[in-house]
Amino acid sequence: MTQITRRLILTAPFWTLASRPAAAHAVLVSSDPPAGSTVPMGYVTFTLTFNSRIDRNRSRCDLIGANGERPNLTIAPGGPDETLQVSFIAPAGPNIIRYQVLAFDGHFTRGEIMFTASRG
Numbered sequence: 001m002t003q004i005t006r007r008l009i010l011t012a013p014f015w016t017l018a019s020r021p022a023a024a025h026a027v028l029v030s031s032d033p034p035a036g037s038t039v040p041m042g043y044v045t046f047t048l049t050f051n052s053r054i055d056r057n058r059s060r061c062d063l064i065g066a067n068g069e070r071p072n073l074t075i076a077p078g079g080p081d082e083t084l085q086v087s088f089i090a091p092a093g094p095n096i097i098r099y100q101v102l103a104f105d106g107h108f109t110r111g112e113i114m115f116t117a118s119r120g
Helices: 003-018
Strands: 028-032 038-040 042-050 054-064 083-090 093-103 108-118
Touching: 028 108, 038 042, 042 093, 042 108, 054 083, 083 093
Parallel strands: 038 108
Antiparallel strands: 028 042, 042 083, 054 093, 093 108
16 A cells, blocks of 8 residues: 555545535524614514524523513514514513524524613
């Protein structure tokens, strides 16, 4: 066996692994309303858009309300595969939507969207 043949045999597993596409997490691309925005107090709907398909059934969103409440939010069942939509009553003041999504590649992503609900 020549030295070149030995090198090819030894490095073949490395090249096989290196040629695989990297598995990536679902990254939040945008939210509507956008993070940091001010919305009217009361009923609001947020749409979170990610860079890849997500599994709605294994994802979750929670609201950390200005009033101290921490309800789990119900994710709407329909829509594009890259989005989550949640509707809730936003209490006045600073609020946070905390999300955990499962991408179809099997990776979880967690994050937060801060917003303020104003009385008027």
